[in-house]
Amino acid sequence: MTGPDATVLTLSPAGRFHFRGTARAHGWVDLAPNTWVPATETVHRVLRLAPGRGVRLEISGRGRPPRQEVEVRVRHGTRLGDAEEEQIRAAVRRMFRLDEDLSEFYALCRDRGGPWARIPRGFGRLLRSPTFFEDVVKTICTTNIQWAGTRRMVAELVRAFGERPGDAPPTVDEETSDRPGEPPRSFPAPDALARVSREAFAERVTLGYRAPWIHGLARRVAEGELELEALADSDRPTPELRRELEGIRGVGSYGSATLLMLAGRYGHLAVDSVFRDFVAERHFGGARPSDGEARAVYEGWGEWRYLAYWFEMRQAAGADV
């Protein structure tokens, strides 16, 4: 229902689009402040538009896959300005990669034949965050820790440093979220983390040895020393971008490959325990190959290695997209 405090926006993707498949393509939808509401197949999150100004978003698919559009119900306490509406559109387009063109990858899949030729149209858009800063912080929080630990650390960051959206009342779905009773918050802005001292930061969130890395990253971004958003959108050559990303403390070869994927570049494989286990099982009969041998499996996919690996893994897991 659209009340005086809600606005509904409709966004059209470039090409075919599968909302649920994109939202659930990898673990990002389970990391705060995102919440997946299964009953309505909706992604909820708070989006911070400016200091002290946040809105709650309820994002869902409209129409039938693979030709869906995205519907965004925006709940806001005070009137939504045109610039704010545009900001929300841009954030959601980024999250769901509505402007990404994967036709070259689909063409390669058709040429391969077999299961590749049956790749669902709309596959390959992996959910990302409204900002690259959020993606970088979350990626650092996935390293050398189990997924439950990643979820805990990100939730702590949001709880400790995120902003409440304002005065709109919580919806029914929020009462059934994994953090019932707690007011939803935005992902922390860089300056929200940088405002506190390194010591205070480490005390307020349990991030282990990652704490100084994430605090240092936030400080560099807040002070304008590192322009992360421009970096993600730049047309710089991938090797150069990769070197830049690996210059961030806490980002190594796995992290840079993950972040390149999140920046829409799929030429590098994120070699982690999930990748190693999958390739060993699928391509080496359960025996453990070296990382080099495992990488070689996807060598022929060139600039699309990451998506080829991801499709094989999702397909083996029985995912529909």
Next chain:
DNA sequence: TTCCAGGGGTAGA
């Protein structure tokens, strides 16, 4: 209790 996770940094070879 021990191991290790959707690894990364550092030192030393």
Next chain:
DNA sequence: TCTACCCATGGA
């Protein structure tokens, strides 16, 4: 470039 070792934390 490669290897060994260390790193906080919590789940298994």
